[in-house]
Amino acid sequence: MTQASAPGKAILFGEHAVVYDQPAIAVPLSDLRTTVIIRSIDAQPPSVHVVATDLDHSFWLHEMDDRDPLAYAIRLALQATMPELQESFEISVSSKIPIASGLGSGAAASVAIIRALSSFFKVDLSDASISALAYRVEKLHHGTPSGIDNSTIAFEQALYYKRNQDPQPFSLGRPLQLVLGHCGVDSQTGAVVAAVRDRWQASMEEYSAIFSQIGELVERGYDNLKAGDHKQVGILMNENHALLQRIGVSNQALDQLVARASTSGAYGAKLSGAGAGGFMIALVGTETRESVARALQDAGARHILVVQVSG
Ligand code: PMV
Secondary structure, rough: OOEEEEEEEEEEEOOOOOOOOOOOOEEEEEEEEEEEEEEOOOOOOOEEEEHHHHHOOOHHHOOOOOOOOOHHHEEEHHHHHHHOOOOOOEEEEEEEOOOOOOOOHHHHHHHHHHHHHHOOOOOOHHHHHHHHHHHHHHHHHHOOOOOOHHHHHHHOOOOEEOOOOEEEOOOOOOOEEEEEEEEEOOHHHHHHHHHHHHHHHHHHEEEHHHHHHHHHHHHHHHHHHHHHOHOOOHHHHHHHHHHHHHOOOHHHHHHHHHHHHHHHHOOEEEEEEOOOOOOEEEEEOOOHHHHHHHHHHHOOOOOOEEEEEEO
């Protein structure tokens, strides 16, 4: 039996603007993981059985086409590790990362699958090659991904990220305590990114100016995260949320949760990921963690997660 896993991720600064070549910062959520287990099975000719445990769904790989992201990730990983299949195996995928919520569940499944297969077939793949393969699956999910999800998840480190450049891992000055609240509406990254593109095309000057302002916030956020100045990081998160509102990717439920987090003691809060649904994140201190989680619950959050991001 071979097992591998990959974490979720949260974008702290710069979502959407990163698609337009501005920098962004994301951190892995190592407590929330997708796990993949591979076991040899008896089946002839050599075949792959896939079990998506949480979806209560299973299939033979040869019966699925590449539009299924799990099938596509497995095929890409097999091309890189064992192009001529000589044995049968079952691959099960299970996850603690909520789907369609901005936490990188798709990229985590891809990375965990690729890692598990590389270990099963004893083919060493670097984090960069795993990330590059997972990026190809991300493209299937949502057309023009920046690559921040697969990079943060494959490297499992805090990253300063710019499209088409090597990701820059960095150390946080202090661990982060985050409370995440789901606003109750699912988020489809591809659709939200496409809608932003339409609006950018219609008002290019205005949108490009907002993306540049987000880029400036990211630089300041980067300095303050390295210095461990969470008060400043929180202020910048609030500013980032206001700019995300201006590009139309927040909604009333996210705005309410963000406002409640701030009035209940968080350093700051913002939506995270594509928006128009999914999770918001609040940066808190140990002493405010409980009060913020309770306030988000009172404000109607569908799902609350309290996580720590170390180093
Ligand atoms: O919703 P998520 O977790 O896939 O994050 C999307 C982040 C965007 O910046 C909106 C898109 C991207 O590809 O970077």
